[in-house]
Each structure stands twice: as C-alpha cells, then as structure tokens.
Amino acid sequence: MTNWITKINGSDVQHATDVHFILNGQAAESAEAVGFSVINYAPYQLRDAADEDVETRVTTLLSGVQPDDLLIVQWPMWQADARFEKIFIEKIRLIPRVKIAALLWEVMPWLMTDDLSDGTHPEMTKLRDFDLLLVGNPKLAVQLRDSGNIALPMLAIGLIDFKCQGLLKAKTDFKDLVFIDSNGTEEEMSYHGQPPFIAMADGGFGVVPAARSQYEAHTNSLELSKYLSMGLPVVIRANMAQAELVRLHNLGIVLDDLNAIDAVLADMTIMDYQEKLTAVGAWSEAVRSGYFVKRACLESIRILKLREVDYLAEI
Known part of the structure; x- marks a missing residue:
C-alpha cells in the first residue's frame, strides 16, 4: 500500500x-x-x-x-x-x-x-x-x-505550516508591534534560495490583520503562522478562527478591538511577556518543521x- x-x-x-x-x-x-x-x-x-x-x-x-x-x-x-x-x-x-x-x-x-x-x-x-x-x-x-x-x-x-529559515533573534523590546504584509511573500520568507524574513523581529507582538470578509474570519491566518515561525507572540481579533487557540495556549493577546492594545501593553510586565515567549517556543518549532x-x-x-x-x- x-x-x-x-x-x-x-x-x-x-x-x-x-x-x-x-x-x-x-x-x-x-x-x-x-x-x-x-x-x-x-x-x-x-x-x-x-x-x-x-x-x-x-x-x-x-x-x-x-x-x-x-x-x-x-x-x-x-x-x-x-x-x-x-x-x-x-x-x-x-x-x-x-x-x-x-x-x-x-x-x-x-x-x-x-x-x-x-x-x-x-x-x-x-x-x-x-x-x-x-x-x-x-x-x-x-x-x-x-x-x-x-x-x-x-x-x-x-x-x-510556514517553513521560515534562519536563526530566531532574542526578544527584548516587548512593547513593539510588528506588521507584515501577507502579499510580500518573495521578500518575507526564505524558501529555496529566496531572501530570509525581512522582519526577524527582536521583540514585540505580531499583529494579525483583521478579517476582510466573513470567509477570512473562518480560515487560518498565514500571518499568524509567519509570526509564530519568528518566535513572536501575536495580537489577534477575537472573531478570528484561531483566536481561541491563541488564548488557550497563551500565544499572545486576544482583543475585540485593536484600539485597546495600548492599555493592555501598558499593564504588561516583562514577566508576562516572557511567559508568552516560552509558550510560543514549541509552536514556533512546530510551524517551522511542517x-x-x-x-x-x-x-x-x-x-x-x-x-x-x-x-x-x-x-
């Protein structure tokens, strides 16, 4: 067989x-x-x-x-x-x-x-x-x-799965917000000789774009996987299909309204951020390994x- x-x-x-x-x-x-x-x-x-x-x-x-x-x-x-x-x-x-x-x-x-x-x-x-x-x-x-x-x-x-290559950077500045463009695949990933991620961030949270349609709110986010492959916790809207996974495994911040992010980050400590980084580690390896x-x-x-x-x- x-x-x-x-x-x-x-x-x-x-x-x-x-x-x-x-x-x-x-x-x-x-x-x-x-x-x-x-x-x-x-x-x-x-x-x-x-x-x-x-x-x-x-x-x-x-x-x-x-x-x-x-x-x-x-x-x-x-x-x-x-x-x-x-x-x-x-x-x-x-x-x-x-x-x-x-x-x-x-x-x-x-x-x-x-x-x-x-x-x-x-x-x-x-x-x-x-x-x-x-x-x-x-x-x-x-x-x-x-x-x-x-x-x-x-x-x-x-x-x-997102097979980003390259070494992950240490995460230090945890109050940054990182944005990547899902359409910029040629510059943002390393795949068979293509350039590596241009946003190998040294800290912060990756912002998952809001769903532009009902359909997108039901599908998996490629941006989420890109951020995890970089070892970054994420910020994701509560209506996204993978919001509960992020919440359940402490992979980032789940918000109804992205405008609330400033208040959330103001109350966050480096210990809180390190807990999320630790949680993201195994998921980052899983995404990168297929x-x-x-x-x-x-x-x-x-x-x-x-x-x-x-x-x-x-x-």
Missing part, C-alpha cells in the same frame, strides 16, 4: 511569489518526510482540449496508484479548466478501495462570493466526493457541515486505513 499526495509544479516565479504554490510545495515536502509519495502535475492549459485528452492526461498522472492506496489531494488543484478536478476524482474512484482525502486550502465558492450559506455550488459538490476533509480549523469545519451540507469526516489541522501537515497525513492513514477514530480526530 502506498500513500500519495499531489503537488502542483509551476514556474520558478510562481513557486517564489505565489502563496498557493509555496504552501502546496511545502506541504508535499512535509508529506514526503512521513513516507508519502508525490504525484506531480502542472497548471495545464486544457480549455481547448477534448474530454478524451484531459482523461488521458489524468490517467497518466494516476498510473502509479494501486488498489488499497491512500491519496491526499491538495485542493483546489489550481487548474483553469474545471474538468480536470472532476475527471481526476472520477478516475481515482475507478481504482478499487482507494481512499481519498482533501487537504483543503480554499473553499472556492465562499472565497469568491463571501456567501457562507451557499452549499449548492458545484464546487461544494466536488468536496462531497472525498472520504475525509483536512480543514484549517474547527470553526471552518462547523461552517462546512452546517451551511455547506457536508457530512464527511473532517480533521482540523490547526495552523498553516508538523501540522505531517500530523494531518498520519491522521489520514489512521482514520481512513486503520479506521481508528478518537479525540485527536475531530470528526
């Missing part, structure tokens, strides 16, 4: 600057580290291709998959032609006893419209074809179940192949 994960191979520019390609590649690397094999594919230009041509390409990609294998599909697959994803899943289902999970990076209908009540979009129907959904957090899982009408088992991953995707991959095996479900699997 072989365990597989998909990986999209784009241009050098895409893998250096497009966050979807970067996270997809990092996830595939993490999966390989726990024994998964990779199915590589490209962003094909198939709009003028006949259905038979798309089927031939997909069949070739899946030629190594055998009965009883497990396949994690990083979803969406970032293809211009929607037929590719549909045919990809259909072809997998023709292989006896193969289990398939979706590592869900985006819920495309909700991303495009911000209508979290829409469970009828064809893209939502595709999600129901999987055996397991690996979703960002419990808040999104509940929304998918209640509004998306998805009754599949779901496992909340917890955090986005722990959350590795765990999701191993949990997929346990749930789908070994059929073991306990409190670790948030079903």
Whole structure:
C-alpha cells in the first residue's frame, strides 16, 4: 500500500511569489518526510482540449496508484479548466478501495462570493466526493457541515505550516508591534534560495490583520503562522478562527478591538511577556518543521486505513 499526495509544479516565479504554490510545495515536502509519495502535475492549459485528452492526461498522472492506496489531494488543484478536478476524482474512484482525502486550502465558492450559506455550488459538490476533509480549523469545519451540507469526516489541522529559515533573534523590546504584509511573500520568507524574513523581529507582538470578509474570519491566518515561525507572540481579533487557540495556549493577546492594545501593553510586565515567549517556543518549532501537515497525513492513514477514530480526530 502506498500513500500519495499531489503537488502542483509551476514556474520558478510562481513557486517564489505565489502563496498557493509555496504552501502546496511545502506541504508535499512535509508529506514526503512521513513516507508519502508525490504525484506531480502542472497548471495545464486544457480549455481547448477534448474530454478524451484531459482523461488521458489524468490517467497518466494516476498510473502509479494501486488498489488499497491512500491519496491526499491538495485542493483546489489550481487548474483553469474545471474538468480536470472532476475527471481526476472520477478516475481515482475507478481504482478499487482507494481512499481519498482533501487537504483543503480554499473553499472556492465562499472565497469568491463571501456567501457562507451557499452549499449548492458545484464546487461544494466536488468536496462531497472525498472520504475525509483536512480543514484549517474547527470553526471552518462547523461552517462546512452546517451551511455547506457536508457530512464527511473532517480533521482540523490547526495552523498553516510556514517553513521560515534562519536563526530566531532574542526578544527584548516587548512593547513593539510588528506588521507584515501577507502579499510580500518573495521578500518575507526564505524558501529555496529566496531572501530570509525581512522582519526577524527582536521583540514585540505580531499583529494579525483583521478579517476582510466573513470567509477570512473562518480560515487560518498565514500571518499568524509567519509570526509564530519568528518566535513572536501575536495580537489577534477575537472573531478570528484561531483566536481561541491563541488564548488557550497563551500565544499572545486576544482583543475585540485593536484600539485597546495600548492599555493592555501598558499593564504588561516583562514577566508576562516572557511567559508568552516560552509558550510560543514549541509552536514556533512546530510551524517551522511542517508538523501540522505531517500530523494531518498520519491522521489520514489512521482514520481512513486503520479506521481508528478518537479525540485527536475531530470528526
């Protein structure tokens, strides 16, 4: 039995600057580290291709998959032609006893419209074809179940892994606020020769941007993971999906209104800050090492192949 994960191979520019390609590649690397094999594919230009041509390409990609294998599909697959994803899943289902999970990076209908009540979009129907959904957090899982009408088992991953490289600086000035731009990936991360983080801060709190939509309030924050990878505690709004995780593990400050931060920092002592730094340490290492995707991959095996479900699997 072989365990597989998909990986999209784009241009050098895409893998250096497009966050979807970067996270997809990092996830595939993490999966390989726990024994998964990779199915590589490209962003094909198939709009003028006949259905038979798309089927031939997909069949070739899946030629190594055998009965009883497990396949994690990083979803969406970032293809211009929607037929590719549909045919990809259909072809997998023709292989006896193969289990398939979706590592869900985006819920495309909700991303495009911000209508979290829409469970009828064809893209939502595709999600129901999987055996397991690996979703960002419990808040999104509940929304998918209640509004998306998805009754599949779901496992909340917890955090986005972010493989920032370089040594962490000692944290001294704890009352600074650090801001990074989620769109500046080429300059803000070290990945396959790209420059290191420009904001390897020596203290303070990383400010997680407010959700710009209902959908963003249900998704995992890449900025949160960037700050944790730097070893920084965070400031996060209470309506964000990961606010409870931050509160529960003392990873920073949770506020209803960011305007209250000055008063909170005025009352904070260096001892308070050191406690948060200590709490962040293990989470920083986990994010930097790809722990959350590795765990999701191993949990997929346990749930789908070994059929073991306990409190670790948030079903």
